Amino acid sequence: MHIADGVIPTGVAVGCYLAAGGCVAVSLRKTAAEDLPKVAVMTSAFFVASLIHVPLGPTSVHLLLPGIVGIFLGWSAFLAIFLGLLLQSLLFQFGGLTALGANALMMGLPAWAAGAVYSVLASKGGARAPLLGGMCAAFAVFLAAVFLGLLLASSGEDFFGVAKLAMAAHVPVAVIEALVTGFVVAFVHRVKPELLQAGVAGGANR
C-alpha cells in the first residue's frame, strides 16, 4: 500500500524526503559507477514484476517485492526501490510525489534489512535458500507494514484506526509474497545461482 498525497503531515513528509535522500546517497556510493546502468535495467524488471497481480480468493494482490530486491541487489536495493516508486508515482499515481520520501523509506529499509539477513544466513549455509528467501520476504513485508502503520499514526489519533487496518491487510500479502519469493529463489538457485550470490553482475554488492 502506498501513501497518497496529503495524508501525512508536511513536516513528516519533508523529514522522510531528507532521510530517504541520505539513504539514496549511501546506496549510490555503495554501487560501483559502471554498474548503475545495470541496476537501472534490473530495476525495470522489478518494476514490471510488481505489476503482476496474484489472485487471492475473490480479489487479487500485487507483489511488493522488497524482499527479493534486497536479496538480488544488496546495497543497491534502496536506490532501486526509490527509483521504482518515483516512476510508479509519475506513471500511475500509486503513492503521491509529496509522500515519495515516506514511501521509499517504508519499502527501501525493509529491502536492505532482508538483503542483509539473507546474505548473512545464506553464507552460513544453514537453511535452504528457497526457505530462507521466503522468510526474508515475509520479514520485509512485515517491516514495511510496521513502517506504514507508524507513518499513518504520525498523522494523529484520528488515523490510528486506519493504521491498524492497513497493517492487518498486509498479513495475506506477506504470506503470498513469501511463497512466490521462495519459488523465485528456488528457480534462480537452479538456473543462475550467481545472481543470488553476487548481486547484479557481481559488482553491486561491494
Add this chain to the structure above:
Amino acid sequence: MTVTMVSWKEAVMWGCAGLLIPLTGWALFLLVRRSDSRDAERADEEPDEWRVPELTVVGASRSLLHRWDPRFKVCSLLFFAFCAVSVQRLPSAMMGLLIAVGTLGIAGIPFRFALKRILAMVGFLGMFFLVMPLTVPARPSDTVIVVHGLEAIRFNPRGLWVAALIWTKATAVAVLMEPLLRTTPFPTTVRALAALGVSKKLCQMLLIMYRYVFVFRHEMARMWVGMSVRGFRPRTNGETFRVFGNFLGMLFVRSLERTQRVHEAMVCRGYQGEFPMLERFQGQRRDWLLGGFWFLLGVGMILSDRWGVPHLVGPGPGLWR
C-alpha cells in the same frame, strides 16, 4: 460530545444514500476501463493491470505551460503541491483542487488522463472513507450517531470530513501531475531535474528505466501468452504460486542477461558514465514571472488556510492533531 440516536429505518436509508457515492465511483472506473480497452490494440490474454501509460506530450501545444521552461515548471509546481497538501481545511483544499483543474484546462489536457490518476488512488483513499467515521475518536465538539439497539458502533461524521479533506488534497496533486508531466517530453523533464542539481546518476537511471520498463513489459506479455496457451489459469493455490515464482525467476534471469548486453552496447557507443545533454535551458522573464505567480499562489493558500477563509463546510482546522 453529543450523541444522536437514530432508528434502524433511518440508518438503512442513510446507508443506502451513502452507498451511492462508491457506486458512482465504480461505474466511472468501469467506464474508463471500457474506453481504454477499446482504443488499445493488444492480446486478449494480457491482464489489464499490466498496462503502462507513456508520458507523452498532449494538449494545446502552444499553451502557457508547454512553453514554460521545464526547470521552472518542476520547481514551481512541486512547491505548490507541497503547499496544497499542507492545508488543513476543506475549503482551502477545494481551492487547490480548483486551481489544479484550471491548470489542466489551460494546458488543454483531456480530463480522462487525470481521471485515470484519480482512480488509481480509489483503493487507498476509499479505505479512509470506510474506516474513519467508525474509528475517529470523538472530540467534545463532535456529534456521534448511534443506531438504536447497536450502541457499540458509533458513527462519527467528522471522520467523513477528514476523509473528504484527504481525498481533495490527494486529488488536487494527482490532477496537477498531468500539466507537470504531459507538457514537456519526459526525457526533457528529467534533464531539467539534472540541471536543477539532482544527481546526474539518478537522472540517468530514471531515463534507462523509462526505456526498459516498456521492453520488459512486452517480454512479460510474451511469456504470459506462452503460459496461457499451455493452459495456465491463475487461481489461489500452491501450483499458481509455483508457476508465478518460475515466471518471475525467468523474467529476472533474462533481465540480468539483458543488462549485460545493454551495458556492452552502451560502452560500444562510447558511453563513459554520462549521457550527452541535448537541450540548453535558458530562463526568460516570462519563466520567472510564472514561477513567482505559482510561488505566491502556494503561499497565499497556506496563509488563507491558517487565518483567512471562514470555514464554510466541515469542522475547522484540526487534521494532524
